[in-house]
Amino acid sequence: MQTLIWNTLAPEQQRDLLARPALANADSLESTVRGIISEVRSRGDAALRELSARFERAPRDTLRVSAAEFDAAEARLGDDIKAAxxxxxGNIRxxxxxxxxxxxxxxxxPGVVCELRTQPIARVGLYVPGGSAPLPSTVMMLAIPAAIAGCREVVLCTPSPASDExxxxARACGVEKVFAIxxxxxxxxxxxxxxxxxxxxxIFGPGNSYVTEAKRQVSQDVRGAAIDMPAGPSEVLVIADETANPAFVAADLLSQAEHGADSQVVLVTDSPALADGVQDELARQLAALDRRDIATAAxxxxxxxxxRDLDEACAISNAYAPEHLIVQTRAPRAxxxxLENAGSIFLGPWTPESVGDYASGTNHTLPTxxxxxxxxxxxxxxxxxxYTVQELSAEGLKGLGPVVERIAEAEGLGAHKNAVTLRLAVLK
Amino acid sequence: MQTLIWNTLAPEQQRDLLARPALANADSLESTVRGIISEVRSRGDAALRELSARFERAPRDTLRVSAAEFDAAEARLGDDIKAAxxxxxGNIRxxxxxxxxxxxxxxxxPGVVCELRTQPIARVGLYVPGGSAPLPSTVMMLAIPAAIAGCREVVLCTPSPASDExxxxARACGVEKVFAIxxxxxxxxxxxxxxxxxxxxxIFGPGNSYVTEAKRQVSQDVRGAAIDMPAGPSEVLVIADETANPAFVAADLLSQAEHGADSQVVLVTDSPALADGVQDELARQLAALDRRDIATAAxxxxxxxxxRDLDEACAISNAYAPEHLIVQTRAPRAxxxxLENAGSIFLGPWTPESVGDYASGTNHTLPTxxxxxxxxxxxxxxxxxxYTVQELSAEGLKGLGPVVERIAEAEGLGAHKNAVTLRLAVLK
Incomplete structure (x- = not known):
């Protein structure tokens, strides 16, 4: 990791350092994805089967995962992972x-009642990436709030083969409609x-650049679907002082770095000794990691x-706006x-990011x-x-009506005024 | 208004009837707006001054409205509109x-604390259209929640000249940075x-097709700005039965229709007599409206x-997903x-849409x-x-750590596991 002394940098250098790298390849990605979407819209399952044959590790004609497949997956899993x-x-729920x-x-x-109510979004789609490892945590993070909200239809797509986990x-979270694509x-x-x-x-969930671009495109079409949030590479910023354990800090940096070569990892500290200690620990811990090539690249x-001090550290973090923010200082809650503009904040030495990634109860789907x-x-x-609901009694309209008439008049909207005036006339 | 009997229509006809019309002219609009944005990004105020000279009714070099202009506006206004x-x-606040x-x-x-917190978005921009009438109500709807949230910077833009109202x-809602553009x-x-x-x-607020397209474009750029919501023409759906007052229903339909020729107005009723009565009232009330040409076009x-019945009326409304939904039936709250998928619901005879547009307390910025x-x-x-915050005690990590280790292992993320393992080792 490159080390820089923050307040020796010019403002433009500071700004550029905290800016995210541009995402490559946008134009060809856009047209490739546009083509795929157009194929699926016009030819439906036939197109999906062809694309499955071309891209999936385990192509299949019947996309929906059967109850028997769910049963078999459950039977194969050990009790310890099921219990975990x-x-x-339980915590996330x-x-x-x-x-x-x-x-x-x-x-x-008097007589003017306003209500704010919530309703579930009727139909939601969850995307769970496949790739180098199965991600049951993503299933939990996406499916549990859908079940609590009471969404009428919950659909989950994941590359084939869908892992046992x-x-x-999915079944433990109440999702029965799983499609292996x-x-x-x-x-x-x-x-x-x-x-x-x-x-x-x-549609909710993370994915590679094709998935992200597809989500962007369908969210721009009113006949398509809304999406959870825009996406970029995952990232962590750690604020640490001289009381932090360098091994803990290094482990947290590495658990972000192993996500992908494009993961962003930033350590902000007022302690040069801590910075040195973390660099030593990084080298030591890296050597033992299965995913050390990815982590090294990141x-x-x-x-x-x-x-200079922790106030400056907070200002740097606020300017960066990290997805994950880990605080390992003498008094982290202080x-x-x-702290502003962080997706999720992890306080103190016993709160590694991985607890929030999996099991503490918070959601790991965060803005990047x-x-x-x-x-x-x-x-x-x-x-x-x-959504809001409002209901006026006759007395309520008598009290509020003249205000509405006066503002409608100022806005030159005569029919808005008249909708009140003719009611008030009835009430006289 | 065209009258159709719902359950004599084929499902495709029903679907097409409730679909919104395509918005015209999208390609040339996109490139025109892209050009304007690019000019403003590269040349700043110089470009804004030129565009002001070309497009504003009252072009100006100094875009910011001065305190003296605020004072003069306030002095010109009558006490009645100020009081309104x-x-x-007061109600909206x-x-x-x-x-x-x-x-x-x-x-x-035990020992695993999760928190959900809120923070103001630091800097927000409010857009208030000019056009055929001044819209102080839009100022209130956009600026009041910004003040309550505690946004640090609130900027408001509106075409020049900014009306007194x-x-x-703006000043009454605490907005001092107003720019007349x-x-x-x-x-x-x-x-x-x-x-x-x-x-x-x-950025928040409604606008014409250029404004809407500009909001869409800047929201697609991470260096641009987020936006409140996607936009389309304004619309109302009224559910009424034979107990509704045809004059009230007609007045509510007209207060939507006068917004613009592209306004969508739908009446759903199980009473042919009410439908006839409303048509008669529409003709009568239209004649007296200043904006009758716009309303007639809409x-x-x-x-x-x-x-057939009110259940079917609700199903139609849910399929249409109206911005405004007015319910004038014997027992509206029942x-x-x-009712699903409505932006705001207005219950009963004494709750015209215009009370929510201006003064009841609900927000009139709704999804269309x-x-x-x-x-x-x-x-x-x-x-x-x-955003979320989490903090584990040493005991908390002892309890939850093994769960995290087991899931990290299943996901093949060794560094995620290690961040827990090396802490648990210290705690042994």
Missing amino acids: IRQAI AFHAAQAQPVLRLETQ ILFA GGAQAIAAMAYGSESIPKVDK LGGSLVLLC LLDK YGYARTCSSLGLADYQRR | IRQAI AFHAAQAQPVLRLETQ ILFA GGAQAIAAMAYGSESIPKVDK LGGSLVLLC LLDK YGYARTCSSLGLADYQRR
Whole structure:
């Protein structure tokens, strides 16, 4: 990791250091994905079967995973992983169920009742990547809030073969409609529907650049589907002082770095000694990692920023807007009020990022690429829509009507005024 | 308005009737707007001044509205409109302040604390259209939740000249940075910043097709800005039975129709007599309207759907997903549990849409064009970001760590596991 002393840098250098790298290859990606979506829209399952034959590790004609396949997956899994998944589900369910909102009802003036209510989004699609490892955690993070919200239709797509862990987690989270197909074609199928895959209203989940681009494209079409959030490579920023354990910090940096060569890893510290200690630990721990090539590549693009004090560290983090923010300082909670624009914050030495990735209860679907400035951590609210209801009594309209008439007049909207005036005339 | 009997139609006819019309002219619009954004990004205020000279009714060199201009606007306005705006602000503020969420803190298992917190989005931009009438109501709807959320920077753009009502409402809602510039160039300026206009993180507000397209484009660029929601023409659906007052229903349909020739207006009723009565009232009320040409054009594209019963009426509304839904039936609240996909619902004879447009307390910024299936009514939450915090004690990690290790192993992510393992080793 490259080490820089923050306040020796010019403002433009500081800004460029914290900017995310441009995502490569955008034009050809866009047209390739557009072609796939168009094929799936026009030819449905026939196109999906052809794409399965071309791209899947285990191509299949019947895309939907059968009950027998679920049963077989469950039978093959050991009790320990099943128990671990069940415990994670319990925690995630508890934290997401606690996010439910009662109806907000307020009488803003006599006889004028306003309500804010929530409803589940009717049909949701979940995408779970395949790739180098099965990701049952993604199933849990996407499916549990859908079940709590009460979404009527929940569809899950994942590349073929769907791993045993994914099928077990899906069933444990109440998802029965699983289709073993991945890539942009899976996103297209969920956005527009095919003979076998139901159309959904909103699509959730991470994926490779094709999946991300497909989500972007269908979200731009009103006949397509909404999406959870825009996506970029995963990232972590660690704020640490001289009290931090260098081995812990290095382990946390590496658990981000092993995600992919494009993972972003930033350490911000006011302690040169801690920075040195972390570099030593990185070298030591790297050697023992299965995914050391990926992690090494990611560390090549990563940064150690030496800052003056923890206030400056917070300012750097706020400017970067990290997906994951780990705070290992003498009094981590004391920094909370100074921290902005982070997707999820991990406080103290006993809170590695991996607890939130899997099992503490928080959602691991978080805004990346600087989107944490405006986007939220995924939660129950993303599976719901908020809408308002209002009801005026006759007395309520008598009280409020003249105000509405006066503003409608100022806006030159005579019919808006008249809708009140003719009612008030009846009430006289 | 064209009248159709719903259950005599084929399913495809039903679907097509409820689909929104395609928005015209998309390609040339896209490139025109792309050009404007590029000009503003590269030349800043110089480009804005040129565009002001070309497009504004009152071109100006100094874009920011001065304190003296605010004072003069306030001095010119009558006390009655000021009082009306103040009363509306009071109701809107009360309903949006009630939406604030306390920190959610849950110990999901011993020593594992998860929190859901909210923070204001730091910098927001509000767009208030000019056009045929000043819209102080839009100022209130966009600025009040920004103030309650505590957004650090609030910028408002509106075409020049900014009306007295808009300036009065802006100041009354705590907005001091008002710039008299409209169109795609205003959106570009807020998304990227110029010498005089600060860059913001998220842009809110309605506008013409140039504004809407500019918002779409800047929201696709991570260096641009997020936006409130996608937009289309405004629309209302009224569910009425034989107990409804035809004059009230007609007045509500007209207050939607006067917005623009592309406004969508739908009446769904199980009573042919009510449908006839409404048609008669429409003809009568139209004659007296200032904006009757606009309203007549909108009604030309609008529908009366005769249905079998109120259950079918609810199903039609749910399929249409209206921005505004007015229910004038014998027992309107009894339908609430059957109604989905509406932006805002107005119950009963004394609740015309215009009370929500201006003053009841609910927000009038609502999802149009079918987006109500997944998008929410604008509220305090749109000016905030939700993020999670977690903190484990040593005991907490001892309890949860093995679960995390087991799932990390299943996912083949050794560094994720190691971040737990080396901590547990210290705790032994």
